[in-house]
Amino acid sequence: MMKMGKQKYTGEIVPAQLSLSVGLRDDATLANFLAGDNQVLVAHLQQQLLTCDPQYLYIWGKKDSGRSHLLQAACHASGHQDLRSLYLPLRDLASLGIELLEGLDELDLICIDDVEAVLGQAIWEEALFHLFNRMRNKQHRLLISGNAPPQQLPTRLPDLASRLAWGLIYQVQPLDDIQKLAALQLRARQRGLELNDEVARYILHRSPRAMRELFRALEKLDRASLSAQRKLTIPFVKEAMRW
The missing domain is CATH 1.10.8.60 (Helicase, Ruva Protein; domain 3)
Structure with missing residues (x-):
């Protein structure tokens, strides 16, 4: 079970498994993220929150690159835009099963972290594919992170692979x-x-x-x-x- 934390959305559509709440670090904000060589990425992230354009962003980088910080920061920032959001670190939540994705397309923003943690599993790949389509049809925002660019992820479902490669893709550049x-x-x-x-x-x-x-x-x-x-x-x- 994850530590309780500030949650930007607690509506009834969130599956029962998430009633435990997914904690956001209080210090994971855009204000204390030094962009370094990631200015364009941060600008597009802010634009996504303000205008829903781009609707989908995929960011990738090695461990400690700051991608988890950015996803949580997006959830914090969404609250200031009166958007309903949820942060899903799949490496920690995968054991709850695909049911945790049900109904999430009603949210304005979903931030999925460590997507590679469930890839290669047919049931998860299909569930993510359908969630992606539902979010796209409703023109809601989707922010996904992984440890590699989409083309190098161990995705077995071709339709999901094409969805992950759709839209803007950024590598989170490490700081010198x-x-x-x-x-x-x-x-x-x-x-x-x-x-x-x-x-x-x-x-x-x-x-x-x-x-x-x-x-x-x-x-x-x-x-x-x-x-x-x-x-x-x-x-x-x-x-x-x-x-």
């Missing part, structure tokens, strides 16, 4: 070290922390480079700073992180 520093400082500002360049570089060099690990380090430092009532300096970071 300079952009990671900027992302770390952006997240620090969102938390009300002062993180200067020198301390940010020290964290980047000592922590694992994956963004989720950098943000975990920042979260730990935020708690430690609040508890000790101390600013983030290199000596304090060394002590708090035991580096």
Whole structure:
């Protein structure tokens, strides 16, 4: 069972299995996503929320690329547009069965994460194909992410493969070290922390480079700073992180 979180839609059409709620991370917003080389992708994502054009977006990237962040951010942003949305991380929810897709075409936006987790399974591929068609017929928004471009996914149903390749496709470009520093400082500002360049570089060099690990380090430092009532300096970071 997933942790309860803010849910943008709780209407009765959502299957009983989803009454447990799919949690959205509070920090997964467009405001604290450093676009880096993904400006065009973010622009199209915002356009989809405002105008439903494009109706369908497919984004892909490796683990820690930020695609899950973007899908959850789209759900958060949809609430500001009075849109009903749902985030479905299939890697976590696949065990609930295809019934969780029933009735979802009534929503304005569905964000399906880790689509590759169910591909190769005939029953899932057919269910996704029909959901895709229902969403398209109602001109509702669909945002799907995977770990590879559509042509490289292990899809067995040709009709679904063609649907996944339909529309705009973007690779989420990873951040370089300079952009990671900027992302770390952006997240620090969102938390009300002062993180200067020198301390940010020290964290980047000592922590694992994956963004989720950098943000975990920042979260730990935020708690430690609040508890000790101390600013983030290199000596304090060394002590708090035991580096």
